[in-house]
Amino acid sequence: MSDFLRELHDPDIPVPEGIQSAVAVTRLDKLLSTVYNWGRHYSVWPMAFGLACCAIEMIAAASSRYDQARFGMEVLRPSPRQADLMIVSGTVTKKMVVPIVRLYNQMPEPKYVLAMGACASGGGPFKEGYNVVSGIDNFLPVDVYVPGCPPTPQALLHGFITLIKKLDSQNLGNRNSMPWYSRGPSDAVPIPVLGPDIIDPRQLHLIRRYAAQPEPADESAAVEAEA
Amino acid sequence: MTEHAPTADTVLPADDALNQLSARFGDALQRDTRPGYEGLIVDPDHLVAVATALRDDLGYDYLASATAVDYLGKGDHFEMVYHLCQTSGGPPLVLKAQTPRETATLPSLVGVWPGAEFQEREAWDLMGIRFEGHPDLRRILMWEGFAGHPLRKDWKEAYYEQDQKPFDSRWPGGHVRRAEELVPYGRNVRYPDGFSPEDYEEIAETPQARGLSSLGPGVEVEELATDRLVVNLGPQHPSTHGVFRMSIMLSGEEIVSLKPIMGYLHRNHEKIGERNTFIQNMPFTDRLDYICSLSNNLGYALAVEKLMALGARYQPPTYRAEVIRVLMAELTRIVNHIWAIGFLLNDLGAYFTPMMYVINERELILDFFEAVTGSRMMCNYMRFGGVAADLPERMRSEAQLLNDRVRDVNTMEYLRDLITERLPRAIDQIDTYLTTSEVVTNRCIGVGVLTREDAIATSAAGPVLRASGVPYDVRRADPYSIYPELEFDVACRTHGDVYDRYLIRLDELHQSLRILNQILPRLVDTEGEPIFAGRGGMYSPRVPAGEAYGRVENPKGELGFYVVSDGGQNPWRYHVRAPSFINLTPLERMCVGHKVADVVAILGSIDIVLGETDR
The missing domain is CATH 3.40.50.12280 (Rossmann fold)
Structure with missing residues (x-):
């Protein structure tokens, strides 16, 4: 128990010598976080989801x-x-x-x-x-x-x-x-689209730049020629 | 030990077929005379007629494999290669049909062998050959709308560097250059010139692309009781054994039709394999059917050895190497079958409990694999002309697990204990608990019946074929390695339902143990003998130009490797005839008329692995 207390204890806050082994003084958020994390860290449920x-x-x-x-x-x-x-x-x-x-x-x-x-x-x-x-x-x-x-x-x-x-x-x-x-819902990851190749909606600007106007700004060819 | 070398008095199947058919087809049917090649080349106009004659008159009732080769710069044509077998046994007959690259059209053989359905779809998808008369010619591994046919030799992937490995770029000037740096997007993507993402409309998920139009008529709201409903199963579903997907048309609870959708694990095995050198493909074969990596190794080694045998300086594997190969192949079969039985029970609703028992036994075999090959699953153990390492004298466990049986034991003692004591007990235990279990019998007997005729016609292989009353086993039909001198029976059952497919795996487990019991004394006798023929050449084999089809009886069925070499360091064409893929052809026939819950049991009894289905 004392290990747990020592970890929880905030070293900046002084505690009288005689009760150090039994008392931990800490900030509220740290106490809540510790209890909260302890409560969930032995019950992580993985998704039954096998790829290969x-x-x-x-x-x-x-x-x-x-x-x-x-x-x-x-x-x-x-x-x-x-x-x-x-x-x-x-x-x-x-x-x-x-x-x-x-x-x-x-x-x-x-x-x-x-x-x-x-x-x-x-x-x-x-x-x-x-x-x-x-x-x-x-x-x-x-x-x-x-x-x-x-x-x-x-x-x-x-x-x-x-x-x-x-x-x-x-x-x-x-x-x-x-x-x-935090306030409001989290952002969902945009779902990719199966086009002529996979299209990540976050890369649309790149696709517009490189694929829509191919030559002479085809950098992949330039890089290959360099190599 | 080469069983395939023709002797003077055996007649090659191609010559025999030519003798019998040349009168009817004349010049349309010719012997393939290219050095290193075998079989017959048929004029596309006569393809269907020749195929029908071969099936009906000469008894080639089983289409083992159908694949396409792109001879770009070597005649500029596509060649469709069919390997035909007689279910009574014997080596395959190779039939070829050529079409110019520009037109790329051939008649479909689905009408002759329904087993060609998925394989022709694959050839259309990856090679772009159109099959006239195919009932449902859609892409099968890639999605509808994908740009190009990736196995064509002039199609380049986004990370393309060179045609052949090893690439020059792997260590230029002492620096690593990542493939991402070659592509402007920093990703493994490329788009056709002038592609505009705004104007693009996704067609990969349209009903047409999912095969729903071929499912039959959709929702017909005439009376409430006869509504038809499309159910999508997968790709994320605990019972599809991976990322398999099905579109199922239901009438009430009953299945009207079913279309598999695959390719969710298509990792371009064949394209990568054609860039690799011959030996570099060995570890990739591990990852085909990742439960049976060692027997995949064996199939590929056999194919390349067949090619090497065309050359002058080829030395066949030594006897000890063959003994070790068979030992590994049969242990793999046990691993696979107990796993398949465990998973079937999982699918039937017993959840994880039977798996717990079978995984225990599997771990014991994997300990042995790890001690010999260095890896539990991806063994990468066979080599052309032998195996990579001999069995170690003692097995030691580095990771000290609590319930670890292996600390420091003699390998042969461990193996003997495993084969003669532990595994027979475990298999009997499975038999006792499951075979007569009410859940198993009620849900399996009479479900998913595949008739003998359908099994042959749809090119089903392995336990699926044998459970339908066809005693066809490549180990006996077209023997390889030292199987001819070993005593075992080809397990065969007659009902063709899920229960028989379960029983046949138990039968094969017993037969595998019988083989292993004969292997043990051979292992002792050959102790200390070389495991590799000749010296050197192990990593850069001399492979003359030609073609070879190496086939083994994998736990899931006939695994074939069709390898074409142009005499260089890497294969020109490298195709895998995957039993998991082709065994799905009869899936619809097995499921129609049953309840939707039975699909899961039927799929479990086919025993697919997605790494091999999608490659």
């Missing part, structure tokens, strides 16, 4: 040998409405990123994204493919990256622990740390 090879290791992590129930994370919810954590477990293709963004928008806040494996983190071995998105962070904010191809269940558990640490560091007194308590 990594999903198999994710299932293995949920089995009895690795037992992710130890972290309160065994409740895999098939519906995004009930999930707190999206584990992007595998290669994100252009065709799949549309439903992924839609699912992310459907998750209630606070929500977290864990990019599992090389593909979800940066495209991985399939990066050069014409239908592959170079990492889900092109579209969604990612909280934890887990390296590996695929990551072992141990690595995924480490990713969970990292996420819990991040969750513990979030502060109720800081609006930027917990944006879901």
